Amino acid sequence: MGHINNKYYLGFEGExxxxFTVVQKNNEKSEISIWSGYFNNIMQQITPVEGKWTALAYYYNLNIGWYDESPWLVDNIEDAYKQFKSIDKYKLDDLEEEILEEILELFKKSIEENNNVYISYE
Structure with missing residues (x-):
């Protein structure tokens, strides 16, 4: 069994x-569930690199990856972490900033512990 944090989806059921699912080496899972509107606002703060989308923003902006297959393995956690880290949190509202911090912590811990991170779109 694992831990599911659905705090950021409550009230948006059906949307x-x-x-985000973290799978640890012992197959223990922890998840954070986010309303797609919050996630979209956060992702829209990531800017292209030299005019091109890279890493997680590439998949988001082309509507591929987790949109095609869920759960979808994030293949480069470090680059995704850097993209989230680059977001100007002052462009987010308080709740979105809190969600961004949760995502950053999830990716940071996954990098440190060499865990896999999956994204599902439901």
């Missing part, structure tokens, strides 16, 4: 949902 699109993004779920």
């Amino acid at each position: 699109p949902e993004i779920i």
